[in-house]
Amino acid sequence: MLEIKDLHASVEGKEILKGINLVVKPGEVHAIMGPNGAGKSTLASVVAGKDEFEVTQGSVVLEGEDLADDAPEERAHKGVFLSFQYPVEIPGVTVTNFMKTAINESRKARGQEDMPANEMLKMIKEKAELLEIDRKFLSRSLNEGFSGGEKKRNEIFQMAMLEPKVAILDETDSGLDIDALRIVAGGVNKLRSKDNAVVVITHYQRLLDYIVPDFVHVLYDGKIVKSGDASLALELEEKGYDWIKQEMAL
Amino acid sequence: MELKDKLVHAFMAFENQLDLDHPVHEVRSAAIKTFEKQGFPNKKMEAWKYTSLKSLEKIDFSLFPKNSPSLEYSAVKEYFLHEVDTYKIVFVDGVYSSYLSETTHQGIDVCLMSAALTKDMYKPVIEAYFNKIAPLEENLTALNTAFSKEGAFIHIPKNTQAMKPIEIIHLATGAASALMLQPRNLIVVDQNAEVQIVERHQSLTENEVFTNAVTEIFADKSAIVDFYKIQNDAHTASLVDNTYIDQKDHSVVKVHTFSFGGKLIRNNLNFYQNGERIDSTMKGVTIIGDKQHIDHHTLVHHRQPNCESHQDYKGIYDGSSTGVFNGKIIVDRLAQKTNAFQQNNNLLISDKATINTKPQLEIFADDVKCSHGCTIGQLDQDALFYLQSRGIGKKEAQALLMYAFANNVLASVRIPELKRRINALIALKLGVQLGFDL
Numbered sequence: 001m002l003e004i005k006d007l008h009a010s011v012e013g014k015e016i017l018k019g020i021n022l023v024v025k026p027g028e029v030h031a032i033m034g035p036n037g038a039g040k041s042t043l044a045s046v047v048a049g050k051d052e053f054e055v056t057q058g059s060v061v062l063e064g065e066d067l068a069d070d071a072p073e074e075r076a077h078k079g080v081f082l083s084f085q086y087p088v089e090i091p092g093v094t095v096t097n098f099m100k101t102a103i104n105e106s107r108k109a110r111g112q113e114d115m116p117a118n119e120m121l122k123m124i125k126e127k128a129e130l131l132e133i134d135r136k137f138l139s140r141s142l143n144e145g146f147s148g149g150e151k152k153r154n155e156i157f158q159m160a161m162l163e164p165k166v167a168i169l170d171e172t173d174s175g176l177d178i179d180a181l182r183i184v185a186g187g188v189n190k191l192r193s194k195d196n197a198v199v200v201i202t203h204y205q206r207l208l209d210y211i212v213p214d215f216v217h218v219l220y221d222g223k224i225v226k227s228g229d230a231s232l233a234l235e236l237e238e239k240g241y242d243w244i245k246q247e248m249a250l
Numbered sequence: 251m252e253l254k255d256k257l258v259h260a261f262m263a264f265e266n267q268l269d270l271d272h273p274v275h276e277v278r279s280a281a282i283k284t285f286e287k288q289g290f291p292n293k294k295m296e297a298w299k300y301t302s303l304k305s306l307e308k309i310d311f312s313l314f315p316k317n318s319p320s321l322e323y324s325a326v327k328e329y330f331l332h333e334v335d336t337y338k339i340v341f342v343d344g345v346y347s348s349y350l351s352e353t354t355h356q357g358i359d360v361c362l363m364s365a366a367l368t369k370d371m372y373k374p375v376i377e378a379y380f381n382k383i384a385p386l387e388e389n390l391t392a393l394n395t396a397f398s399k400e401g402a403f404i405h406i407p408k409n410t411q412a413m414k415p416i417e418i419i420h421l422a423t424g425a426a427s428a429l430m431l432q433p434r435n436l437i438v439v440d441q442n443a444e445v446q447i448v449e450r451h452q453s454l455t456e457n458e459v460f461t462n463a464v465t466e467i468f469a470d471k472s473a474i475v476d477f478y479k480i481q482n483d484a485h486t487a488s489l490v491d492n493t494y495i496d497q498k499d500h501s502v503v504k505v506h507t508f509s510f511g512g513k514l515i516r517n518n519l520n521f522y523q524n525g526e527r528i529d530s531t532m533k534g535v536t537i538i539g540d541k542q543h544i545d546h547h548t549l550v551h552h553r554q555p556n557c558e559s560h561q562d563y564k565g566i567y568d569g570s571s572t573g574v575f576n577g578k579i580i581v582d583r584l585a586q587k588t589n590a591f592q593q594n595n596n597l598l599i600s601d602k603a604t605i606n607t608k609p610q611l612e613i614f615a616d617d618v619k620c621s622h623g624c625t626i627g628q629l630d631q632d633a634l635f636y637l638q639s640r641g642i643g644k645k646e647a648q649a650l651l652m653y654a655f656a657n658n659v660l661a662s663v664r665i666p667e668l669k670r671r672i673n674a675l676i677a678l679k680l681g682v683q684l685g686f687d688l
Contacts, residue, residue, distance in 0.1 A: 048639050052631070076641035088636040092657025093650055098640075101650065106641035141654075158640060 001026045001197050002047075002166045006058035009046045016042045018222035019058065024166065027194040031208055031233060032201045034219035035241045040201045041085060043219070044170040048082040049075045062166065076102075077109040079165030083155040083172050090142040095154065096124060098142050099161050106162065127160040131187045148175030149184075156187045167191075168199045173207035185210030205237035218244055253307045253430075254289050258282065260313050261396055268399070274367055277381050281395035288389040300574045300606050301516055301545040306460050306488055311430035313397075318343035319423055321454075323350060326421060329452045334667045336448075337416040339402040343423055344431045346400060350419075358412055358445075359405040363434055366403035375405060379438050379468055383494040383522060391492045394464040398434035401463075406443040408470075415446040415665055420463075422487065424455035435465040437475070441498075444474040446665060453487035465493045469501035471525065476664055477505045482675060483512040485540070490516045499525035506663060507534040508672055509544050510679050520549040521559065523585075528557040533659045535672075537652075537679045539568035539600075549578045552585040552615075561592040564656045567603035578610040579620060586615050592622040597629065597655060649680040 002024040009017040016039045024030050034040055046053050047060050049072035060067045067075055090098070104114045115123075128138060131153050143151055152172050159167050169188065173181055188211050192198060200211055208216075208230065216232040217224045220241070225248050226232070236244070251259075261282045269275070290307055291298040321342055330338065337360045340350035346362055353361045366372040367380075381398075384391045402418040422429055439445055453459040469475050481489065489512055495503055509515055521530040536544050550559040565573050575594045596605045609622040629651050637647035653676060663669040 045635075048635075050635050052635075071644065072635060072638035073641050073643050073647075076639055080639075082639050084636060084639075088630070088633040090633060090637070090651070090654050092654035098650075101646065102637075102640040102642055105643060105646060109641070109643075162641065 001063060002199075003061040004047070004058070005061065007043075007046065007055065007060065008057035009042060009053045009055050011042070011053050015056070016053070016222055017046065020219075020222070020224055022217065022224065024197045024199060026197055027192075028215065029192070029198045029200065029211060029213045031213035031216045032199060032219050033203065033216060033233060033236055038219045039222045040219055041170055044082055044168045044201055047168060048072055048080055073105070074109070076162070077106050081159050081162055081164030081167040083152070083159060083167065083169040085171040085174065087143045087151045087155055089144045089146075091144045093142050094139050095142055096138045099124060099158065102158070103161060123161065127157055130160055130190060131157045132183050133157055149177065149180035152176055152184055153180065153187075156184050160187065160191055164196065166197050166199065168201065170201045171203065172200070173202055173204065181207065182210065205233045208233045220244060220248070253309070253311060256311075257313070257393065258286050264314070264397060269368065272367070273377065274380065274398070278396050278398065280386070281392040284387060284392035285389060285396055288387075288392070291389050297547060297576070300572070301514070301543065303514075306458075306514070309428050309458050309460070311428045311458070311460055312426060313430055315343045315424075315426065315429055318345055319425055321347070321350065321421065321423070326350070326452075326454070329419060329421070329450060331415065331417060331448060331665070331667055331671070334665070335414050337412070337414060338419065339416070340419045340421065341400065341433065342421045343429060344400060344420075344433065357410055358407065359403065360412075360416055361403050363401035363403045363436060364399055366436065367399070372403070375438060379466065380436060381466070383466055383468070383496045384464055384492070385494075388492070390462050390490050391464055394432045394434055394462050394492065397432045398464070401434040401436070403435070404437045404445065404447065406439045406445045408440040409442045410440075411443065412445040415448055415668075418447065418449040420451045420461065422451075422453040422455060422459040422461075424453065424457035424459050428458040429460070431459065431461045431463075433461065433463045435463070437465065437467045439467070439469050439473040439475050441470040442472045443470070446476040446478075448478045448480065448665070448668060450480040451483055451487070451489055453484040455484070456486055459484075459487040461487070461489045463489065463491050465491070467493065467495040467503065469495065469497045469503050471498045472500040473498070474501070475503045477503070478663070478665070478668060479505065479507045479517075481508060481512055481515055482510040485511070485513055485542070487512050488514040490518070492518045493520065495521045495530070497521065497523050497525060497528045497530060500527045501525070502529040504531040504533070504662065506659070507532070507546070508675070509534065509536040509538065510675055511538070512542065512544075514543045516545045516547070518547050520551075522551045523553050523557045523559075526554050526556045528554070530557070530559040531662070532561050533662060534563040535656045535659045535676070536563070536565040536567075536573060537656070537676065538571045538573070540571060541569065542571045543573075544571075545574035545576075547574075547576045547578075550580070550590065552579070552581040552588045552590065554584060555586045555588070557585065558589040559591070561594075562659055563594045564659055565594070565596040565605060566599060566652050566656065567596065567605055568599040570600070570602040572603070573605040575605070575607040575624070576610060577608070577622070579612070579622075581613040581615050581618050581620065583614040586617045588615060588618040588620070590618070590620040594624040595655070596624070596626045597652060598626060649677070652680055653677070
């Protein structure tokens with residue numbers, strides 16, 4: 001489904017990703033862990049198409065199609081979704097209006113008509129319930145004055161609405177208390193299917209108790225230095241990243 | 251002949267058709283002398299550093315058009331808030347159009363300046379208020395005063411609420427030639443009275459139109475006045491809007507200025523606080539492009555203690571448009587416990603657009619809260635990426651951000667239909683269709 005091949009990316013001449021290889025198949029959950037500054041968020045941004053980063057080598061391929069020339073919105077239309085570590089506040093645009101605009105823009109790109117208003121409302125209601133989001137919340141300005149937990153819940157709500165093929169969750173667990181974490185993870189699990197895939201970026205094992213990964217990768221200094229199954233995350237939690245460094249003789 | 255000479259020469263003939271015994275005659279005569287002495291403002295004057303009227307002064311404007319065509323309502327309906335019931339005072343080429351208007355004398359006076367200036371029953375109001383806050387020594391205001399004859403006259407008596415909004419609409423057909431208009435409005439809102447007013451200048455011609463308007467607003471104790479200015483005129487229409495507001499204790503006056511079109515616009519918006527616990531608010535949204543020019547000059551004069559003023563102006567400049575924001579706040583020594591806030595944020599969409607923004611604070615009291623902030627920038631790239639990553643195209647995402655940028659100014663618009671219209675105008679100006687609930 002998603003294939004990242006020898007991906008190198010830099011910002012302002014500084015290389016951050018130094019040859020990443022990752023194959024994500026439909027139905028799978030991959031976790032990417034690693035210390036601060038390893039390049040985890042950069043990887044997420046590059047896949048989503050942020051033009052601040054320059055891809056110097058390698059490729060990101062979705063369902064056999066190279067995304068190199070695609071703008072962020074085109075990647076979204078093709079099924080890439082990024083849950084932001086720091087969702088941006090947009091005063092004056094309500095969550096509902098934002099969602100309507102996003103969905104209809106995607107439909108337009110696919111040559112479909114706008115979603116009928118009643119269908120849209122029904123879908124918003126359903127997905128909001130999935131994430132235990134209050135109706136009043138939907139008429140608030142996007143992310144403005146939201147708590148950390150509300151922001152992350154709102155990200156997963158957007159994921160639910162947009163129904164992506166590949167969702168990258170960038171530190172969706174940061175800033176969440178245990179109840180919010182349970183709701184967010186529960187939402188993600190309900191959205192999983194044999195046709196989509198999830199890439200979870202996190203520092204901690206905690207989230208992976210709820211969203212159980214099929215594969216765990218350790219990203220260090222711009223490269224994936226170790227991959228394994230869910231037990232690797234437990235081992236990392238126990239031994240810390242120094243263990244990897246020593247093992248890899250880095 | 252340059253415009254100044256033409257105006258000075260025209261004054262005599264203008265005065266001769268009017269009542270020379272009326273007290274306003276002397277006011278007019280003094281005013282034309284002031285204008286004759288001062289002429290048009292020029293770039294050497296600090297307040298006119300960035301705005302030149304030179305090109306307008308060279309145009310051969312017709313001052314008193316004859317035989318203006320009659321307009322069908324259907325042809326100009328779009329310029330009215332036609333979805334809601336309103337009082338209307340409508341002028342075509344400076345001449346009152348009774349056909350398009352809907353005035354009243356029931357409980358409140360919504361009528362004509364020409365009537366107020368000539369009829370005995372209005373004499374006390376005219377003597378008490380006419381030209382009482384408009385400064386005598388200001389070039390263009392003096393010019394307007396000299397030719398003051400027609401405009402809107404609104405009087406809301408004590409404890410009365412105007413039951414529907416009042417529209418003041420100035421239409422210019424300029425059928426024969428370039429046209430200069432000088433409407434003069436007087437709005438008197440007595441103690442504990444309330445009114446909402448929407449004013450619009452609209453040119454229907456490709457010929458040049460130059461409007462030099464003066465509006466005096468008097469808000470007595472606890473009066474509430476909402477004034478909305480819609481400036482979305484043709485690219486050959488220029489406007490100098492001089493508005494002077496006198497506020498007494500506990501009054502609340504809000505002026506919203508929406509500037510989306512026109513060739514040259516200069517807004518001189520002046521608040522004088524003559525009482526305690528006054529609230530003065532001025533908000534503006536400017537979205538212009540091409541070679542358009544807009545200059546917002548605001549003044550709040552805090553003369554008494556315990557008052558507030560709020561200013562919030564947002565500007566979006568495209569093409570090679572130029573903008574000016576000059577916000578002056580004076581806090582007298584007597585005006586302790588003043589809260590004065592001023593905010594001016596600008597987005598420059600093109601490399602060729604220019605904005606000059608200047609806060610000007612003169613504070614003589616020591617126990618006051620005054621804040622001001624101005625920003626000039628481009629759109630937030632992280633916000634843009636966020637929207638794009640949700641499938642919203644770059645152009646729409648930019649528009650959404652610009653809309654969001656301007657939006658908090660709209661929040662205080664209290665006429666829902668007007669808010670919807672302004673929303674739609676903003677979407678139109680930004681050139682996109684968005685899924686907003688309008």
